[in-house]
Amino acid sequence: MFDSERVNTMESMESNIKTKSQIVDLLVNHDVTPTQQRVKIAEVLLARHQHLSADQVLDDVNRERAVVSKATVYNTLGLFARKGLVREVIVDPSKVFYDSNTSDHHHIFNVDTGKLEDLHGGMLQIGSVPALSDQVETVGVDVVVRVRNKN
Amino acid sequence: MFDSERVNTMESMESNIKTKSQIVDLLVNHDVTPTQQRVKIAEVLLARHQHLSADQVLDDVNRERAVVSKATVYNTLGLFARKGLVREVIVDPSKVFYDSNTSDHHHIFNVDTGKLEDLHGGMLQIGSVPALSDQVETVGVDVVVRVRNKN
DNA sequence: ATTGGTGCAAAGGATTTGCAGTCTA
DNA sequence: TAGACTGCAAATCCTTTGCACCAAT
Numbered sequence: 001m002f003d004s005e006r007v008n009t010m011e012s013m014e015s016n017i018k019t020k021s022q023i024v025d026l027l028v029n030h031d032v033t034p035t036q037q038r039v040k041i042a043e044v045l046l047a048r049h050q051h052l053s054a055d056q057v058l059d060d061v062n063r064e065r066a067v068v069s070k071a072t073v074y075n076t077l078g079l080f081a082r083k084g085l086v087r088e089v090i091v092d093p094s095k096v097f098y099d100s101n102t103s104d105h106h107h108i109f110n111v112d113t114g115k116l117e118d119l120h121g122g123m124l125q126i127g128s129v130p131a132l133s134d135q136v137e138t139v140g141v142d143v144v145v146r147v148r149n150k151n
Numbered sequence: 152m153f154d155s156e157r158v159n160t161m162e163s164m165e166s167n168i169k170t171k172s173q174i175v176d177l178l179v180n181h182d183v184t185p186t187q188q189r190v191k192i193a194e195v196l197l198a199r200h201q202h203l204s205a206d207q208v209l210d211d212v213n214r215e216r217a218v219v220s221k222a223t224v225y226n227t228l229g230l231f232a233r234k235g236l237v238r239e240v241i242v243d244p245s246k247v248f249y250d251s252n253t254s255d256h257h258h259i260f261n262v263d264t265g266k267l268e269d270l271h272g273g274m275l276q277i278g279s280v281p282a283l284s285d286q287v288e289t290v291g292v293d294v295v296v297r298v299r300n301k302n
Numbered sequence: 303a304t305t306g307g308t309g310c311a312a313a314g315g316a317t318t319t320g321c322a323g324t325c326t327a
Numbered sequence: 328t329a330g331a332c333t334g335c336a337a338a339t340c341c342t343t344t345g346c347a348c349c350a351a352t
Binding site for chain 4: 303304305306307308309310311312313314315316317318319320321322323324325326327
């Protein structure tokens with residue numbers, strides 16, 4: 001419980017990032033050159049905890065006027081994921097979701113609506129992660145509760 | 152309860168199914184009309200516990216001579232999944248895996264090799280599945296340990 | 303005959319790629 | 328200026344669809 005509270009506190013800092021200079025710092029801290037397009041994408045995606053597909057990011061970023069191309073959105077999201085700025089969530093075979101919340105948490109996916117939501121802290125716990133072969137190391141553990149609408 | 156026990160009993164037999172008539176029975180029990188193509192696909196996929204993509208199934212089924220078309224493979228795998236004969240595993244954004252083991256278990260996915268393996272029983276446990284809204288019901292809980300090769 | 307199943311090719315949608323032009327450091 | 332980054336379009340890859348033909352009841 002205490003752990004999850006602390007994590008939430010840290011997260012709440014990220015989700016409050018608003019100014020361009022804070023975004024720039026964040027990118028630089030994650031070893032990402034803060035180009036005009038990347039900053040714009042980060043402003044949209046990291047503004048709050050959310051799960052967006054590449055296409056949604058593309059739309060949001062270019063809502064007012066065209067700022068970023070499709071190829072750059074894909075490249076940038078992949079880059080952000082590699083650098084740990086966002087988390088890729090693979091639950092829908094038709095597209096990848098990018099989660100602006102990088103702290104440890106799980107997901108609940110509605111197969112009827114295609115909606116992805118967070119499943120917070122104490123709600124579901126992993127007992128123990130198994131020992132792995134010496135050849136490999138764990139990247140992460142993904143837990144997805146798949147639900148559908150009743151009747 | 153009785154239903155699920157019966158199903159489990161049948162499933163434990165699945166990995167040993169070899170004869171065509173056993174396959175036919177299995178399909179019929181799962182409310183699937185046993186056509187020539189479906190039986191062939193089931194023979195290949197359900198022969199043992201394995202994780203195959205649609206493309207792999209297509210190749211395996213037509214190894215000797217063309218027996219089933221691509222469209223039918225996709226249709227059939229989707230049908231099998233809906234009927235509970237196989238389990239869809241979504242871990243690789245580029246393709247869906249079909250798991251011939253429908254009993255409760257988790258997965259370990261190597262992002263470098265693209266290989267998917269089972270993670271058996273006691274190795275990793277879910278503490279408690281969270282309460283859901285009245286609107287939805289759980290379809291399943293997927294746990295994936297994502298690993299990569301060292302160095 | 304009617305219903306369901308199959309095959310082929312075309313369509314669809316997400317993501318990647320090649321390359322020329324542009325920006326950052 | 329050199330190396331990175333971006334944009335556009337074309338190309339890929341997986342999966343779905345439309346529709347005519349075949350099969351089983």
